[in-house]
Amino acid sequence: MSFKELGLSDVLLKGIEEKGYTTPTLIQEKAIPAVLQGKDVLASAQTGTGKTAGFALPLIQLLSEKPITKRRPIRALVLTPTRELAAQVYDETREYARHTGLEAAVIFGGVKQHSQVARLKQGVDILVATPGRLLDLQQQKLLQLTQVEYLVLDEADRMLDMGFIRDIRKVISLMPDRKQNLLFSATFSPEIKKLAATFLDNPVTVAAAPENTTAELVNQKVYRVDKAQKTELIIKLIWEGNWHQVLVFTRTKHGANRLAQKFQKQKITAAAIHGNKTQNARTKALEGFKTGEISVLVATDIAARGLDIPQLPHVINFELPNVPEDYVHRIGRTGRAGASGEAISLVSADEVAYLRGIEKLLEMKIETEILEGFEPTEAFNEPQPKSNQKPQQRGGGNRSRHAKNRFRKKH
Template structure:
């Protein structure tokens, strides 16, 4: 099938051709026709399947075919969970609307709002936004959503994970009840279905791949290793094989910074990307990684969600995520657009439960290797470490407990899907 068969305008086909695309991806083939028909759509698609064009192209077609004579107002709102994803979606909107008389902009927290406000005041048709900054500007009376015709929730599952549910509910009340709604999510979880039931009107449900499956082109491997030897092992793997572009995941911001410093000390160019980094630092790190001046990008899950890094060859889980679905999101950064990729996980004793849950989710036993000199500790506890807890706070297998294990754990837990979000995305 070619893009010509989907019913898109000549201006959009010209923009698509300019980007070098000839055939739509499966999610584009399935999502674009019902969207063009004005139907609500609930789509399941992993990052890297072409989902952004799956909603951007028909959205732009609809807006251009139904131009308004009134002063430009926000007619389409695309909500994303992170700044990086918002910037990338906006870049796609700009590219595909090059030959259309439509204006667009992006707003997110962590940067000065004045330039964003100035652009909105000039009039925009399409607004890409993160929930926090959107509500900040709306509360200040600096934008209106009264004329929104199309709403897109991109990576809706991650928005729930990050605690944006209340913000989404507030945003819903600011728009006309009569509008077209599009929801894209990596999974059709119970919470996503519940959210969809409250927003979508008789939606068409489409899926690019079976729910929660991993890309076949990705080679997965586990290295069993003692927790204290993980840093030395990851440096050895990257150095010995001379890997040039590696995305590494850690659970915490502190862990990302610490690992990044160790790599730099070992002569490996590396940069960290997480919520405590300024937007300028994050943009610079990502640009360096894409250009090749930075070999290793160390990231937390939230900061890395939605990153568009073409032909990324290697993803390493320095620590396994305690949410199994996050493993699928992480390794989905590689093996994209038909290219092969490698996903490696460094697994210590306390991550055994996480590994078992991940294998159950992906439906396969991941091959295990042990590198000589980096063997796992046979006496280490297999009790999963809690968020914010260090090794001394966990009992070992001999049932001897450290006195610190009795101390009250005041660490923050991963936000639940019901957590209220009030800040303007500054943490992400």
């Protein structure tokens, strides 16, 4: 199927062609026609599946079919959980709308509001925003949502995880009841279904990939190692493998900072990205990583959510997450779009329960090795069967089942 067969206009097709896209992804095939028909949509799709175009293209077309007024009130709102995702959605939307005459803008916290407010005053058709900054500017009467015709909640599951549910409900209350609503989430968890039921009207349900397909292109491996030797081992892997683009995950912000500094001392270009970093620092680090100026990006889970890094070959879990579903998010950043990828986890004795929880979630054993010179001295004790020491999960007991389905989708 071609983009033209989906019912998109020649103006949009020109923008798509300029970006080098020729064939729509599965989520685009399913979502675009439904949106163009004016239907509410509940979609299951992760970053890397082409979901942004799945909602941006039809919204741009619907908006461009109506007269553009001189004042340009906000007619379409896209809510995202993180600054990085907001910036990426804005960049893509602006490129798609290049030949339509529509204006797009992005607002998020972590930076001064002056330039964002100035941009809003010029008139905006499509606004991409994080909930906190949006409500802040609305309360200052610097923007209005009374003429919004289209609402998109992007990565709604992560917004719920980050505690944005009250903000989301507040935003919805500020908009007209009659509008077209689109909700994109990695899973259809009970929480997401409950949220969808509050504002979606008889939605069309679409998914980015059929259930039970596997991520064959992600090669997963565990190295058993003492905690004290993890830094030395990861440096050895990077140097000997001559790796130049590695995304490393830590559990904490301070841990990310310390590890990035240790890489730098070993002449490995590295930067940390987490919630305590300024937006400018995060943007600079990500751009440097994408261009190759930075070889290693050390990140926490929340900061990395929404990062879309094409052709990422290596993901390393310096520490395993205590929530198995977060492991799925982490390794899903490699092995995308037909490219092979490697996901390595450095596991110390105190993390065995986390490893078993991940394996149970994935219904598979992950290949485990011990490297010469890094033989662990700590006992690798198994969790007790009675408690199973299952890592505490956030957001309810059904997340493991949904995470398993997500892992099985091709990234």
